[in-house]
Amino acid sequence: MHDDETPPPRTRGRPRGRPRDESARAEVLAAARVLLQEGGLTAVTMDRLAARTGVGKPTIYRSWPNAHAVALDALLQSAALMPAVRESAAPLMDLRKQLRKIAALFATPTGRSVALMIAAAQSETELAKVFRHRFMLASREEGRRLLARAIEAGEVRAKIDMEAALDLIYAPLFFRLLVGHGSLDRKFVDSVLDHALAGLKA
Amino acid sequence: MHDDETPPPRTRGRPRGRPRDESARAEVLAAARVLLQEGGLTAVTMDRLAARTGVGKPTIYRSWPNAHAVALDALLQSAALMPAVRESAAPLMDLRKQLRKIAALFATPTGRSVALMIAAAQSETELAKVFRHRFMLASREEGRRLLARAIEAGEVRAKIDMEAALDLIYAPLFFRLLVGHGSLDRKFVDSVLDHALAGLKA
Amino acid sequence: MHDDETPPPRTRGRPRGRPRDESARAEVLAAARVLLQEGGLTAVTMDRLAARTGVGKPTIYRSWPNAHAVALDALLQSAALMPAVRESAAPLMDLRKQLRKIAALFATPTGRSVALMIAAAQSETELAKVFRHRFMLASREEGRRLLARAIEAGEVRAKIDMEAALDLIYAPLFFRLLVGHGSLDRKFVDSVLDHALAGLKA
């Protein structure tokens, strides 16, 4: 997924040469997941990944540019991250459900990894962008759709600053995850959304 | 500031022996500031600090537990960070002014350092707590006071969830700083505040 | 030349399958020669040979057991190495001419490669033996014939230790090549031969 080599636009045919060993990639990602849990992001080192999996270091470097990239990929593969919400006829309720799911995810050990990842993603790499879009903005985009539908339904007034509104709703979640100054439970999520919507309603 | 050494309970008199060289501490912090700007947080290493300042590594370790601590201290010393706002008779305007100041700070190169610091502060050290309280929560506490005064003044209704409201207002700033998906200008700040207050007003 | 594969005892007909591409062998040897000049023996690596020639690594391994073998082969192909001396009626003069030729060869860049090759040939491989016989002992054998003829002609006394005498004459050349403590010019060659023959003459 974070392969550093842009495949040539070979319209047909395999790319020649021995294909990469996908099982090796999978093993590396699995090991990265274990290491993430055991010791956090800093525990995910190339040397350890290679030692645990029996995969050679150059092989890992062929698929990822550095150890953080592996960790990120491992995190992204963690299933059901930021899962899409089934959209019903009540967009604001869908929004609430989505926020609750995110909060629940952040409350698990994975949440800690995500926070560390946000931290590591500060360096301006392509990787960082991928992470931000996949993790921090994907839900926000889904929220944009839901909010638009709420406007159509007349549940939210049309004249809002969509970007500001979205940050208003999603930022508090990440803020609490990063700062840890308060709980990330359903009550908090509902309260945030209630206060935000109070200013958005028709 | 982050000195790890509990001062001996010597009730009076100097502690015997050669006193610490305060000028060395200052030089180290200055060098840390330069390194932060030059190459970000990862550029602040003990070896480089020692080499640039001519201060011995053990001397630095006497005052800080690790390189990140020095960087944090350097950042904290950056004057006028999160400056207190002079409180006027219009608390909501004071709040707006404060948010604008924060946004302005985040838009400078220092903002980038702050973001990196937030990242580094993810590890659960005493240091991280200091940083979070000093940087991320100090303004929020000031906001709490302002909001309380606005309630007294009848500009905001009394029945609000203060914690949620505060996150609603402050989180978007940090969110944009960390994710960088949008500008951190006055327009954004005002819009966020307007939408938030719309749900809070009496 | 160093092909490790015994040709199948197929008495007639082509050996089945795609025949080896002889042009590939030539390209590899040419690339090896270039690399030898550019960076010496250590610059001749399989990866580089394959990359420069567009020949697959396994293909190279089919013809040579390792990179040094290719370099040696390239060196051996350098034409006119240790050329046979046309034998005249004056065997001692022929000997002198041969030594001068060797010294002249050693004084060229090729000489440096030969020295490196001698070095590399220290490991006890079949390759090393080939190199030693082809490079270091071939001339010595020619010298043996010349010396024998000189004995027949009465120019050298019969009672000599032929092996010792040959080393006496040829060793100094290689010694200077390897150690580089003195020039390898005609004057040196003549002087060595004069002193050696002084003890061998009838």
Place this chain on the structure above:
Amino acid sequence: MHDDETPPPRTRGRPRGRPRDESARAEVLAAARVLLQEGGLTAVTMDRLAARTGVGKPTIYRSWPNAHAVALDALLQSAALMPAVRESAAPLMDLRKQLRKIAALFATPTGRSVALMIAAAQSETELAKVFRHRFMLASREEGRRLLARAIEAGEVRAKIDMEAALDLIYAPLFFRLLVGHGSLDRKFVDSVLDHALAGLKA
């Protein structure tokens, strides 16, 4: 001995800072000696030296520029290499004794290491020069003195080309060591010397 740092001409006082741990250096050299015997020069790698001795790799690099340098140093420390011959009243006999000693040394496993070292010393480093002078030329210089005394004593005629004569005597030893085409026993040494001296005698 091959320390890469020229000590400042500090006439008095220690060089500041923690002094190097000489016991670590000794351990490394000992390990190098073992590795040399076990697997020859190529077995002496930094990783193995570090692993066997418990000395950190950077520490080894502080004292030697690369693994070959360690091996060379280990070899040079091998006591009694190219030992000085006690000079008697019979310089030609002293010479003979010296040559026999060298041949005896070359016949031991150490001889093989020396040959490998000569090989490795082909690259033009400072190390190579040290090795050549210490190993290959030291005895030759001793021979120069002995030959000079033999001339004084009238045992060898005055009009000889000293450089050529020395190579005539010493080169065959190294030649046989490197090429291995014949034994390096006392008989060979004596025969070489006899034939060489036959052309040098008064």
Place this chain on the structure above:
DNA sequence: ATCTAAGCGAGACGGTACGTCACGTCTTGGG
């Protein structure tokens, strides 16, 4: 006027991880 404890710079120490290179082998699809 000593004595003595602590801080000072310098820099070596054992470690860990880095990212790269070359090795020699293996595995593809295509010729």
Place this chain on the structure above:
DNA sequence: CCCAAGACGTGACGTACCGTCTCGCTTAGAT
């Protein structure tokens, strides 16, 4: 059945920092 391409596990390379330690030298209060 050979070919190129190229991925594979191995293992060494030389470097950067880490946080600790050991030096000989101030420095300055306590004796």
